[in-house]
Amino acid sequence: MSILEAILIGIVQGLSEFLPISSTAHMTLAGRALGVIESPESWTAFIAVVQLGTLAAVLAYFRRDLIAITRDFIRENIERKPLRQQSANSRMGWYIIFGTIPIALIGMLAKDFIEGAFTKNLIVIGSSLFVLGIILEIAERKGKFEREINQTTLSDALWVGLAQVLALIPGSSRSGTTITAGMFLGLKREAAARFSFLLSIPAIGASGVLEIFEAVKHLDSSGIAALIVATVVAGVSGYLCIAFLIRYLRTRTTRIFVFYRCLLGGGILVAILLKWLEP
Numbered sequence: 001m002s003i004l005e006a007i008l009i010g011i012v013q014g015l016s017e018f019l020p021i022s023s024t025a026h027m028t029l030a031g032r033a034l035g036v037i038e039s040p041e042s043w044t045a046f047i048a049v050v051q052l053g054t055l056a057a058v059l060a061y062f063r064r065d066l067i068a069i070t071r072d073f074i075r076e077n078i079e080r081k082p083l084r085q086q087s088a089n090s091r092m093g094w095y096i097i098f099g100t101i102p103i104a105l106i107g108m109l110a111k112d113f114i115e116g117a118f119t120k121n122l123i124v125i126g127s128s129l130f131v132l133g134i135i136l137e138i139a140e141r142k143g144k145f146e147r148e149i150n151q152t153t154l155s156d157a158l159w160v161g162l163a164q165v166l167a168l169i170p171g172s173s174r175s176g177t178t179i180t181a182g183m184f185l186g187l188k189r190e191a192a193a194r195f196s197f198l199l200s201i202p203a204i205g206a207s208g209v210l211e212i213f214e215a216v217k218h219l220d221s222s223g224i225a226a227l228i229v230a231t232v233v234a235g236v237s238g239y240l241c242i243a244f245l246i247r248y249l250r251t252r253t254t255r256i257f258v259f260y261r262c263l264l265g266g267g268i269l270v271a272i273l274l275k276w277l278e279p
Helices: 003-018 023-034 040-061 063-078 088-109 122-142 154-168 174-184 189-217 221-251 255-277
Strands: none
Touching: 003 023, 003 040, 003 174, 003 221, 023 040, 023 122, 040 063, 040 189, 040 221, 063 088, 063 189, 088 154, 088 189, 122 174, 122 255, 154 174, 154 189, 174 189, 189 221
16 A cells, blocks of 8 residues: 555545544445455454544544543542432543443454455445435434433433444444434434544544554555554544534534435445446
8 A cells, every 4th residue: 555545545534434424435445446455354454443543533622521521530430429410521431431332242242244344345335325324314304403412311322322333334334323323312413423422432442452463464564654644644634524523513414414325325336236237
């Protein structure tokens, strides 16, 4: 992989990780277009490590929130305050923990499957893009958009955490599934996005760290340099993308992403069908 290709991959990762359009789908399409996918396992590891750049973006953007959450969580739990009496920041710490449990369990149990060829299958990716796009549109129609992020509950965290498990299906999108779940639960769009990004921290961090050694096994010195470049670029573009999406969802719906998902997913499926019909 050249440095230019690494920059392009980093931009794709940074933008698609936080927009509800599926980073796995776009990274797989970009990797195929650039011809840099050597094997499903090595590409999965490469993607997971590049995600550490987007993790840095989340940590940087929400640094004040995370400092407050960590401080209050430690203090109030050392004091052994009951959960109902804890501050919103401390409760958010618990919500992130509980919301991460589903994807941690399923991710470990299905690790070999996730890294295999099925999760790079374009039929699966196209179908997930399209179907989850329709579900996002249903959330737009059914959601009440009444609650702020400080009004989330433990039940919300568990439901959004379960929705995050669907992100293991390529084409579904981690931010897409969790934002959609938050909207169904009555959160405002911006609040759903904020909670989605906070909840992504443990999952992105764990997958990236676990796959570092796997990725390095498949890379030479130039490949490692490309991996570093892609990760840094993903962090910068990811930070800009978070800032954009938070502002965008304050006053606008997610329908532009619904349209894009259905168009891309439908286009992939039609292209595959046409290829099958070729004489």
